[in-house]
Amino acid sequence: MRRVTLTQFLIEQQRAGRTSPDLRLLIEVVARAVKAIAVNVSKGALADLLGEAGTDNIQGEAQKKLDVIANEILLQANEWGGHLAAMASEEVEEVHQIPFDYPKGGYLLLFDPLDGSSNIDVNISVGTIFSVLRFPEGIKEPTEECFLQPGREQVAAGYALYGPSTLLILTVGNGVHGFTLDREMGSFVYTHPFMTVPVDTQEYAINASNARHWESPVQRYVGELQQGRTGPRGKDFNMRWVASMVADVHRVLTRGGIFMYPLDEKCRDQGGKLRLMYEANPMAMIVEQAGGSATTGRQRILDVQPEKLHQRVPVILGSTHEVERVTAYHLES
Ligand SMILES: O=P(O)(O)OC[C@H]1O[C@](O)(COP(=O)(O)O)[C@@H](O)[C@@H]1O
Numbered sequence: 001m002r003r004v005t006l007t008q009f010l011i012e013q014q015r016a017g018r019t020s021p022d023l024r025l026l027i028e029v030v031a032r033a034v035k036a037i038a039v040n041v042s043k044g045a046l047a048d049l050l051g052e053a054g055t056d057n058i059q060g061e062a063q064k065k066l067d068v069i070a071n072e073i074l075l076q077a078n079e080w081g082g083h084l085a086a087m088a089s090e091e092v093e094e095v096h097q098i099p100f101d102y103p104k105g106g107y108l109l110l111f112d113p114l115d116g117s118s119n120i121d122v123n124i125s126v127g128t129i130f131s132v133l134r135f136p137e138g139i140k141e142p143t144e145e146c147f148l149q150p151g152r153e154q155v156a157a158g159y160a161l162y163g164p165s166t167l168l169i170l171t172v173g174n175g176v177h178g179f180t181l182d183r184e185m186g187s188f189v190y191t192h193p194f195m196t197v198p199v200d201t202q203e204y205a206i207n208a209s210n211a212r213h214w215e216s217p218v219q220r221y222v223g224e225l226q227q228g229r230t231g232p233r234g235k236d237f238n239m240r241w242v243a244s245m246v247a248d249v250h251r252v253l254t255r256g257g258i259f260m261y262p263l264d265e266k267c268r269d270q271g272g273k274l275r276l277m278y279e280a281n282p283m284a285m286i287v288e289q290a291g292g293s294a295t296t297g298r299q300r301i302l303d304v305q306p307e308k309l310h311q312r313v314p315v316i317l318g319s320t321h322e323v324e325r326v327t328a329y330h331l332e333s
């Protein structure tokens, strides 16, 4: 079997007119950063990398050492390549400007450097999520404003999953493609072409400890699933919750399912739990590109007009028939 690396895949995408040379470079640089993060994640306690960094991020959450390291790796790797106008990170309050003496490019890169960080210390899979937007033309200095584009404007999105193997899942708007890190060769190998999310499923993912805080459409939907074969759905459903969005979404992408972090009384004031620009938008693009759906319960995630960089939204994504059902329950109520 012909072994295709990420580099070959991207060159072929470029020849087919699906990526520009700069976008190809950007993805290669992100992939290189992901390899460095994977090394750090796997060292864990050996390099004293577990535990808290002793600082809080812009979300008011305690940062783990690996949150800080992954953020630094991504920022440094992407600063000098000349493909970016600016970056934004879940871990940093302001837009990260490219140093004045480096060349600038036409893209904006956004990322959640380490997703699922509460799982680091218990050695459960974590990930990195990224999103790429165009830097709007005619603007000199990148400001927060430039980033506030709806998710449908993304030109690429992807995530890395640091699990038993390290995976890079990517879309440039032509389906979803997965690569596995070959540690001996140091390259990502194309192992998962055109990943798809089946429209039906019997598996759901939600943090059930929030059940009493959910809105009634979610209570109704999950209640029906839990009644199984003897309830209105007439079939049994299985439940899984890793609490790393990357791992939960990867399961949905691999064998179908519905993933929900809906609006609830605990997170209502913030607008939701998950971040629009670093989590919801890139995952929504990936899931839609794989044939699934993604909504807030009220509207398509990719159509949400962002109002601020660190905005949070409710997220319901995965197998289309289930996402449509939960969304319909919201709209009915
Ligand atoms: O602990 P909870 O409330 O179940 O939340 C889990 C969710 O929070 C997150 O960990 C948030 O991501 P970060 O680790 O990047 O802050 C998601 O990955 C996950 O889906």
Ligand SMILES: [Mg+2]
Pocket: 112, 114, 115, 116, 245, 279
């Ligand atoms: Mg996250």
Ligand SMILES: [Mg+2]
Pocket: 067, 090, 112, 113, 114, 115, 116, 117
């Ligand atoms: Mg994070």
